[in-house]
Amino acid sequence: MKRHLPPYVYAKGKRGYLYFVRGSICERIKSNPGTPEFAADYARLLRGRSMAPRRTISKLIDEFMSSPKWAGYAFNTRRSHERHLAYIRDVAGHVDPSQLRTVHVYEMRDALADKPTDANRKLDTLAALLNHGKRIGWLDGNPAQGVERLKPTGRKRRPWPVDLIEAFRANASGRTLLLFELLLGTGQRIGDVLDLRWSDLDEDGFTITQGKTKTELYIPLTDRLRRVLAAETKKGFFIVCHPDGSRISYQLAHKNIMAVRREIGAEAYDIHGLRYAAASEIAAIPGMTSEHVKAITGHADAAMIRLYAGAAVQKARAQEAQKARTDKDSTKREL
Structure with missing residues (x-):
């Protein structure tokens, strides 16, 4: 049977996903055969250039939690950030941080408006996370910086009488x-x-x-x-x-x-x-x-x-x- 795929490209699994397999490179090609994108991916892989790992918020969280900045936080600060980072990872872990815009941060804040104090703390954690993204070159700016905090509606903390x-x-x-x-x-x-x-x-x-x-x-x-x-x-x-x-x-x-x-x-x-x-x-x-x-x-x-x-x-x-x-x-x- 005549092979319809170019050399080193194979269809794998029940869904027939296409993979380029040659030497130490085994990488999925997500573009469709016959398209300019497929030709560019194929040419790159033939030259031995594997695609850089996709950056996600989940991976940025891992980078943040292994950084010297994280190690310098007080125990209770780390524990608070961990709780809010777990939420951020759950709702947006797959997102490329470079695609995040200020409007998205406001949307997250407003979705938590029934608990303003918790929403504000998550904003603080997100801002710290994205600042780390700037520090390591993943981001040029911080879309969480300057986002207005919600006005707390709960009881005001008071000194003991x-x-x-x-x-x-x-x-x-x-x-x-x-x-x-x-x-x-x-x-x-x-x-x-x-x-x-x-x-x-x-x-x-x-x-x-x-x-x-x-x-x-x-x-x-x-x-x-x-x-x-x-x-x-x-x-x-x-x-x-x-x-x-x-x-x-x-x-x-x-x-x-x-x-x-x-x-x-x-x-x-x-x-x-x-x-x-x-x-x-x-x-x-x-x-x-x-x-x-x-x-x-x-x-x-x-x-x-x-x-x-x-x-x-x-x-x-x-x-x-x-x-x-x-x-x-x-x-x-x-x-």
């Missing part, structure tokens, strides 16, 4: 109370508090390098935190630890804190709210400025400082203003 702080202290004990006091006393993120070692502590405070921002801070001890730590028995390298001295996980820390939150009716106030509480307490003290808040929280962005301490600053300034008005009226009456 004084009565619930005291209620937690009255109902918690052991490792849970120690963790609570460290969170409130240092004003740091949960991951950084769980990473604290006894070697980070001197007589007056902690030396900390924040996992998320890599900011180096020295956090002096409050009197309460000094007493709490002085009463604690060292079991290993980590301050908050299992009985064998090993570091506890975020999941266990959250479980321990949540148990007491439920007991005292503080479900609306989460772990991160203790960082807000520390910033708010500082901001409410007369004479304290955003620089004082920054010195404890490590925030470089003024907008974030306002988010954490803005309400307390407003209240303190309002009290000063009303006091000044009262003092002015008293002076007039005396005259």
Whole structure:
């Protein structure tokens, strides 16, 4: 039977897909025989030039997760990105990233509009992924850059009120109370508090390098935190630890804190709210400025400082203003 295909081209499988097989090259030809595209593919393969692997978002995710940038992320940042990258891989893993346009990013955002916070976090992850694509030469631009975030519709995070702080202290004990006091006393993120070692502590405070921002801070001890730590028995390298001295996980820390939150009716106030509480307490003290808040929280962005301490600053300034008005009226009456 006369062969109708050119040399080295064979039909394989039930569907009869065409493959060029010669030496070390075995590559499918997707164009149809007799077309200019087929002639170009065939000529290229005869010259021994295999087609470059097709770039996809799924492959870009693999590249991103094996990069030095990824290795430098804090544990909780990687875990958050992993969750959102799994979604991106599922819905667009087959897409060539160079074909992605800003309109497609908006379409993804709008499809998740019923959960705006989750949508915004996925946008942040996508932007980081595509920035990596630019870094390694897969993309010339980042279509996720500048895409407007959705306005959150959920509850606003608030600092813990004084009565619930005291209620937690009255109902918690052991490792849970120690963790609570460290969170409130240092004003740091949960991951950084769980990473604290006894070697980070001197007589007056902690030396900390924040996992998320890599900011180096020295956090002096409050009197309460000094007493709490002085009463604690060292079991290993980590301050908050299992009985064998090993570091506890975020999941266990959250479980321990949540148990007491439920007991005292503080479900609306989460772990991160203790960082807000520390910033708010500082901001409410007369004479304290955003620089004082920054010195404890490590925030470089003024907008974030306002988010954490803005309400307390407003209240303190309002009290000063009303006091000044009262003092002015008293002076007039005396005259």
